[in-house]
Amino acid sequence: MRVRRLSRRAGLGGAGLLVTTVALAVPAWAFLSVSSSGATAAARVATLGTPGVATSGVGPTSVTFTVSAPATGPTPTGYRVARTAPSAVAGVCTVSGASGSCTDAAPAAGQTNTYAVYAVLAGSAWESPVPAxxxxxxxxxxxxxxxxTASQSPLPNAAGWSSSDVVVTLSAxxxxxxAGTWYTTDGSTPTTSSTRYTGPFTVSSSATVRYFSKDTAGNTEAFRSLAVQIDRTTPTVVVTSPAGSSVQGGTVTVSGTAADTGSGVASVVVQCRAGSGAWTTIGSTTPSxxxxxxxxxxAGLADGSYSLQAVATDAAGNTTTSATVPVTLRNTFTVTAPSTATAGTPFTVTLSTYPGYSGTHPVTVSGLRSSPNGSAPxxxxxxxxxxxxxxxxxxxxSSGSQTVGVSLSGAPxxxxxxxxxNATVVAGAPTIATLGWASVAGGKNATCSATSCAVTLGTGQGNNSASATITAYDTYGNVAPSTATVTVTMxxxxxxxxxxxxxxxxxxxxAWATTETGSGNVSKRYVISFGTVQSIPLTVTR
Known part of the structure; x- marks a missing residue:
């Protein structure tokens, strides 16, 4: 360094001005590094150039800046890095020296960060006017x-169906x-141009709700879907068998048809009731x-009038009840026989029960008597x-009134x-007639049977009378109600x-009568001519 002293004297009181010039071995702009006045500061700032800057290591929690000296002007002694957007931070990091690096350890993640890098001269409060x-x-x-997640209210039933409007709620x-949630209800793929979710919405018919959400970090969720199934239509159901007003018994097959255009028929419950009583379930089935x-x-129900009906339920819970079908139950059997019959002539006894029954079983027929001559029916x-x-x-x-009974074994x-x-049995055609001796007048020791009579008369008795009844019989010994003519030969x-x-x-x-005359022993034979010839002797002894 060189120093020159210059002396200048003035004419006023010997006063003079001493000017000392200091020559420094540094560039002229170095003298601007110390602020001495507004003019010199402005000149100094104007000489600082714009530094070079490069970023690296950009991540959610860091941005690294590598700073180099300006191409012109004085060489900075350091640098200040400020963030200007999205939020202003005056100094996120600093660099010491003409070049170097520093890191913003708290950038605004998920956004564009804008930075300004200022060149700084040591000991100066001034920075480069134009930052990088x-x-x-x-x-x-x-x-x-x-x-x-998606939810619906009311909740669907176990089969996944609802029978009324459904309110859908999306929660992200x-x-x-x-950042937002978007959805469609027609099954199409949603985009950010689709309906934006702002609150619960109502679905009135079956639909597929597709939806997704996006966060503030720009992450987009995969598409999701919710199947909303709504069926408001009731099913149809018909009982086709048994036929209305038919007679049934035993194990009856009840069948019919059912259909549903929405969720499908889930079950059919078949019910019956006796007369106007309460309905009871007899079976539940799933249609094929x-x-x-x-x-x-x-078999365990009383005979009488019954009604059948079917209740169909679809998968959504809608129900329909069929028209009722009246039937008559007959689980007993009845016996019918003709009111009149003829001995020796077969007649038909009819056993009746419900029309669908078939089978062979042992029977015992009772109530018919054996004939007078010992013949069995x-x-x-x-x-x-x-x-x-x-x-x-x-x-x-056997003729007469008789009640036919039937016992049946093994039938369900x-x-x-x-x-x-009661059946009134009349005798068959008469085939025989007999004399039935009624009395012998004046006789003593009379011994009579249906076919003969022996009389012993007392001494001195003469004429004697005898009477009898002529009776016609059928083959079985029944009195035949005949009006035929009978010939008696004595x-x-x-x-x-x-x-x-x-x-x-x-x-x-x-009625028949005869008189015996004369004396001594008399023996006579009386022959009845009526079909079969019968000989009826009458012996009179004196």
């Missing part, structure tokens, strides 16, 4: 997309905040296609039902026995003399 500027897109630390959550059927065991031992009816061939042998019916009304066994008399029967009988 740079902008970097700082990624967000949140790389996880938001999660959106994210660590960095949800449109057809359904169930069994109705009726002809009775069956089994009955074969076809479509609910069995016929028995029965041959009576409510009763095991039944009776018909033969004196001592003289072989004969005499013939005719008698007209009234209701199968006629």
């Amino acid at each position: 500027t740079t902008s970097v897109a700082v990624p967000n630390g949140d790389t996880t997309p938001p999660v959106t 959550s994210d660590a960095s905040g949800v 296609g449109s057809s359904w059927s169930t069994s109705w065991p009726t 002809t009775l069956p031992t089994s009955a074969t039902f076809t479509n609910g009816t069995a016929t028995l061939s029965v041959t009576p042998v 019916l409510s009763n095991t026995s039944a009776t018909a009304g 033969t004196n066994l001592s003289t072989n003399a004969t005499s013939t008399s005719s008698y007209v029967l009234a209701g199968g009988t006629a």
Whole structure:
């Protein structure tokens, strides 16, 4: 350094001015590094150039700046880095020296950060008037997309169906905040141009709700969907069997059809009731296609009038009740027989139950008597039902009023026995007539039977009379209600003399009388001519 002293004296009081010039071995602009006045500061600032800056290591929590000296002007002794956007921070980091690096440890993540880099001279409060500027897109630390859930009210049933309007609520959550949620209800893929979710919305018919959310970090969630199933339409159901007003019994198959255009038929419940009583469930079934059927065991139910109906329920819970079907239950059997019959002629006894029954079972027929001559009626031992009816061939042998009863074994019916009304059996065609001796007048020691009479008369007795009833009988010994003419031929066994008399029967009988005359022992035979010839002897002893 050189110093020159200059002396200048003035003429006023010997006063003078001493000027000392200092020469420094530094550039002239160095003298501007110390602020001495507004003019010199402005000149100094104007000489600072714009530094060079490069960024690296950009991340959610850091941005590194590498600063180099300006191409012109004085060399800075340091640098100040300020953030100007999105939020202003005067000094995020500083660099010491003509060049170097520093790091912003708290950038605004997920946004574009703008920085200004100022050159600084040591000991000066002034910085370069024109900073270097740079902008970097700082990624967000949140790389996880938001999660959106969907719910509906009311909740669907177990099958996933509703039968009324549904309110859908979308709820999104994210660590960095949800920017928005978008959705569609027609099944199409939603975009940020789709309907933006602002609150619960109503769905009135079946739809697929597709939706997604985006967070403030720019993460976009994968598309999600919610199937809303709504069925307001009731199903249809019809009972097709058994036929209305039919007679049923045993195990009855109840069947029909059911259909639903929405959610489909889930179940069919079949019900019955006796008369106007309460409905009770007899079975529940799931249709196969449109057809359904169930069994109705009726053996334990009383005979009478019943009704059937079916209740169909679809998957959404809508129900429909079919029209009722009236039926008559008959789980007992009845016996019918003709009111009149003829001995020796078969007649038909009919057993009846519900039309669908068939089978063969042992039977016992009762109520028919044996004939007067000891013949037994002809009775069956089994009955074969076809479509609910069995016929028995029965041959009576005894006349008179009789009640036919039938006991049935092994049939799945409510009763095991039944009776018909009284049947009046009349005798068959008369085949024989007899004399039934009624009395022998004046006789002593008379011994008579239905076919003969022996009389012992006392000493001195002469004529004697005897009376009898002529009776017609059928083959089984039943009195035949005949009106035929009967011929009686009397033969004196001592003289072989004969005499013939005719008698007209009234209701199968006629009165007959004879008088025996003379003395001594008399033995005569009386022959009845009526179909089969009968000899009835009358012996009189004196």
